[in-house]
Amino acid sequence: MIVDQRLCLGCAVCAAVCPNDAVTISGGKPEFSSDCNDCGLCARVCPTGALREGEER
Amino acid sequence: MTEERYDVVVVGAGPAGSMAAWAAAREGCDVLVLERRAEIGVPKQCAEGISARGLKHAGIKPQDEWIANEVSRALIYAPNGERFEVPGDGYILERKLFDRWLAARAVDEGAELRLLAHARRALLEEGRVVGVEFEDEEGVHEVRAEVVIAADGIESRVGRSAGLVPPLEPEDLCTCAQYEMVGVDVEEDATHFFVDNETFPGGYFWVFPKGDGRANVGLGIRGSEAEPGLALELLDRAIREHELLSDVLEGAKPVELNVGGVPVCGPLGRTYDDGILVVGDAARQVNPITGGGLHTSLVCGRIAGEVAAEAASEEDPSAERLKEYQERWEEEFGRMFKLTRKASRALSNMSNDELNALAEALDQEDILKLVRGEGVARVAKKVVKRKPSLIKHVRHLIG
Numbered sequence: 529m530i531v532d533q534r535l536c537l538g539c540a541v542c543a544a545v546c547p548n549d550a551v552t553i554s555g556g557k558p559e560f561s562s563d564c565n566d567c568g569l570c571a572r573v574c575p576t577g578a579l580r581e582g583e584e585r
Numbered sequence: 586m587t588e589e590r591y592d593v594v595v596v597g598a599g600p601a602g603s604m605a606a607w608a609a610a611r612e613g614c615d616v617l618v619l620e621r622r623a624e625i626g627v628p629k630q631c632a633e634g635i636s637a638r639g640l641k642h643a644g645i646k647p648q649d650e651w652i653a654n655e656v657s658r659a660l661i662y663a664p665n666g667e668r669f670e671v672p673g674d675g676y677i678l679e680r681k682l683f684d685r686w687l688a689a690r691a692v693d694e695g696a697e698l699r700l701l702a703h704a705r706r707a708l709l710e711e712g713r714v715v716g717v718e719f720e721d722e723e724g725v726h727e728v729r730a731e732v733v734i735a736a737d738g739i740e741s742r743v744g745r746s747a748g749l750v751p752p753l754e755p756e757d758l759c760t761c762a763q764y765e766m767v768g769v770d771v772e773e774d775a776t777h778f779f780v781d782n783e784t785f786p787g788g789y790f791w792v793f794p795k796g797d798g799r800a801n802v803g804l805g806i807r808g809s810e811a812e813p814g815l816a817l818e819l820l821d822r823a824i825r826e827h828e829l830l831s832d833v834l835e836g837a838k839p840v841e842l843n844v845g846g847v848p849v850c851g852p853l854g855r856t857y858d859d860g861i862l863v864v865g866d867a868a869r870q871v872n873p874i875t876g877g878g879l880h881t882s883l884v885c886g887r888i889a890g891e892v893a894a895e896a897a898s899e900e901d902p903s904a905e906r907l908k909e910y911q912e913r914w915e916e917e918f919g920r921m922f923k924l925t926r927k928a929s930r931a932l933s934n935m936s937n938d939e940l941n942a943l944a945e946a947l948d949q950e951d952i953l954k955l956v957r958g959e960g961v962a963r964v965a966k967k968v969v970k971r972k973p974s975l976i977k978h979v980r981h982l983i984g
Contacts, residue, residue, distance in 0.1 A: 535814075539630060541760055541846035543740035544753045545808065553621070553740065554703070573755055575762045575844035577814020 529560050529570060535578035542570035542579060591617045592897035593890070594717050594730035595696075596704040596743045598625050600879060601865025601886035602736030603687035604643070608890025609734075610694040614897055617728060618691065619702040619719050626684030630845030631879070632763065632793045632801045634776055637674035639880025642917075643887065651683040652676050653795035657774050661952060663944035664781045664937035666829055671949045671956075675776065677793050677801070678879075706746035707733060707861060713902075714747050714860035731897035732907065733861045734889050739846050741867035749855060749863050755808030757850035757869075759788045759876055762816040763803025764824075764839035771800065771833050779829055780932075780940055786810035787933035788876075790823055790830065802834065805847055805876055807933060816844065849873040851926035856914070857907040862889045870914070872921070873929035874956050881918055888913045924958035924982075931978045939975055946971040 538556035550563035551570060558570075558579075571579040592614035595606045602618060603625075610616045633653070640647060654677040661669045692698050701721055708716040708727055716729035735744040739758075744750030771777060773794040780789045787807025794800045804820050824834045848869040856863045864870065870885050871878035892910040896902050935943065946968045947955075954960045965982035968975050 537628065537842070537844050539845040540738060540740040541758070541808075541844075543742075544758065544846055544848075545755060547752050549745060549752070551740075552705075552742070556622075569755065571813045573758065573760045573808040573811050573846065574813055575760045575816035575846075577817065579813065 597736035601882035604886030605890035606691035606696040609894040610696040612894035616696040621703040626681040643883035732893040759805030761805040765841040769800040921958035
């Protein structure tokens with residue numbers, strides 16, 4: 529998943545719903561581990577729309 | 586890697602964690618609180634309301650320094666604009682100051698607070714929780730404890746790694762966005778709740794006045810109805826266009842944006858295990874109808890701190906011993922959670938027409954009962970009698 533740093537406010541809803549336990553909040557922002565399978569659940573519940581599918585470059 | 590040892594390690598310095606730390610320190614325990622942020626209570630993720638009876642139940646005397654405004658009633662607006670008044674004293678807090686006051690109280694009582702200390706997981710030995718692994722600017726550390734209290738919020742890494750906290754299903758949470766605004770033209774002696782399942786599916790819109798035209802203005806929608814960024818988008822749209830809101834909020838200007846998730850599934854079935862207790866948002870100890878979690882988190886936090894302290898002093902952190910925590914919080918809130926969870930589900934499934942009909946069938950006393958989870962069956966029977974068409978939604982609330 530790609531995090532829009534500008535929109536992410538670090539609320540951790542993404543980490544709360546992740547079925548694969550792939551999200552850690554670090555320095556106030558989510559980091560995705562290799563357990564992420566791009567299911568998109570986190571993006572769907574993100575209140576600000578800060579997450580989208582794809583690989584971080 | 587260095588290793589330390591405490592009687593009780595509390596993860597998270599929100600209201601539940603600070604309350605637990607205070608209660609345990611007061612019993613004479615060595616208590617360590619790990620907080621991942623640099624500052625307590627920031628950013629706020631809350632509409633900041635608590636009932637006067639909730640604060641009293643938690644044993645906290647209201648303090649001017651963290652009370653922004655006092656209210657004496659709630660105003661609930663049905664989708665058609667019909668409004669209901671439910672009397673009840675309450676406070677809108679300044680959570681940044683309240684949370685800091687609670688944390689300072691725990692520290693004054695002897696608890697040690699470490700900031701920028703990020704708990705990564707529970708330490709497990711032979712299936713028992715024996716401490717916490719955390720990271721700070723110096724690296725990764727292990728701290729051992731007789732009892733770990735996971736007050737680490739909605740995502741609860743520690744609760745999860747101990748196997749007690751499953752991920753939230755989207756329908757079990759509300760995704761929320763809120764502005765603190767100035768220039769809000771509402772009656773400031775009331776909290777305002779706008780219920781409208783077409784515009785705010787499975788949630789509601791709120792205006793909680795903080796005095797002098799300042800207010801928390803926000804909404805929550807059910808995660809299962811959400812799309813990326815929808816909470817914030819709906820908030821902006823409702824402020825601009827919603828027929829019940831745009832008048833009140835015309836000329837209001839945001840000075841702060843807050844977002845967050847609220848668990849609305851009711852509490853975990855099991856909030857304890859060998860060496861660990863789970864409290865607050867981590868334990869889903871939130872009223873599923875109102876989304877309010879301050880009252881319950883404070884009381885449950887206090888109970889957790891007391892039980893952890895007793896267990897630590899007896900050197901018996903077994904699940905069998907710690908079960909007392911669950912028994913005590915269930916005695917306080919078990920019935921309320923059970924009934925409000927059912928009622929919340931019924932409400933979130935109703936169309937706007939059905940909500941309007943429901944509003945016609947209820948008086949203020951009924952609404953108060955629903956929200957508090959008291960006499961729900963009686964209220965449901967009354968609804969069926971007055972509005973038979975609603976039977977499919979409230980049938981399971983009877984008996």
